[in-house]
Amino acid sequence: MNALQTRISGIGVVPVIKLNHPERDAVPLAQALIAGGVPVAEVTFRAAGAAVAIQAMRTNFPDMLVGAGTVLTTAQVDEAMAAGAQFIVTPGMDPDLVAYCQKVGIDVFPGCTTPTDYHTAYKLGLEVLKFFPAEQSGGLAKIKAMSAPFPMFKVMPTGGISLKNLADYIKNPVIAACGGSYMVTADLIDNGKWEEITALCRQSVEIVKAARNG
Ligand code: 3PG
Numbered sequence: 001m002n003a004l005q006t007r008i009s010g011i012g013v014v015p016v017i018k019l020n021h022p023e024r025d026a027v028p029l030a031q032a033l034i035a036g037g038v039p040v041a042e043v044t045f046r047a048a049g050a051a052v053a054i055q056a057m058r059t060n061f062p063d064m065l066v067g068a069g070t071v072l073t074t075a076q077v078d079e080a081m082a083a084g085a086q087f088i089v090t091p092g093m094d095p096d097l098v099a100y101c102q103k104v105g106i107d108v109f110p111g112c113t114t115p116t117d118y119h120t121a122y123k124l125g126l127e128v129l130k131f132f133p134a135e136q137s138g139g140l141a142k143i144k145a146m147s148a149p150f151p152m153f154k155v156m157p158t159g160g161i162s163l164k165n166l167a168d169y170i171k172n173p174v175i176a177a178c179g180g181s182y183m184v185t186a187d188l189i190d191n192g193k194w195e196e197i198t199a200l201c202r203q204s205v206e207i208v209k210a211a212r213n214g
Helices: 003-011 022-035 050-060 074-083 095-104 115-123 139-147 166-171 186-190 194-213
Strands: 013-017 040-044 065-069 087-090 107-110 128-131 154-157 178-180
Touching: 003 013, 003 040, 003 065, 003 154, 013 065, 013 194, 022 040, 022 050, 022 186, 022 194, 040 050, 050 065, 050 074, 065 074, 074 095, 087 095, 095 107, 095 115, 107 128, 115 128, 139 154, 154 178, 166 178, 166 194, 186 194
Parallel strands: 013 040, 013 178, 040 065, 065 087, 087 107, 128 154
Antiparallel strands: none
8 A cells, every 4th residue: 555545544544524514624623533543535536626625624634535426527637636636536446537546646446346347456456445335346255256366456445334333344454444424424424413413423443443453
């Protein structure tokens, strides 16, 4: 893993964020995540204004790691990078999009769940993959099965991760970090429940630490 991947893995959880009001919410949200020990965010392009949020977080919190999620096109890669995004997450495996990210020099974590996806990732020289949607695709059992023929990858499972199953995932050495929206739900963000977000982040970090030390 490179320096960025090692940092993400060290934090252990990546909040997957959809902001309906990026101008209003990006900065207090980033503050809440940092206060909870989670200075990383995947800001998804499934809401308009993702680039605005990325830029606001990067400008106000230069030490925070901010990536763009749900990236489907090269134009979105460009937009994310112009806003200061440090990594790209794509829901599926699009070899052309991955190659574009590699060409322009930004880390990319494509969503992979099948032997074909993994094989494509291998040919592209990737080391860390998003495993999405994790629970719906077979969860940890599938991740373990996939790591038999493909032991070279670390994965970031996302989709159905919560405080309940976080420890089980994190304990497995194949897992680089877990992604999820459970600590940044629409209800929490839209109602400005920043302290609750911080508390959920703290709980997540404790679970990661305990799982790794145990
Ligand atoms: C993602 O895009 O990574 C997922 O939508 C997040 O999944 P979750 O909402 O089940 O955590």
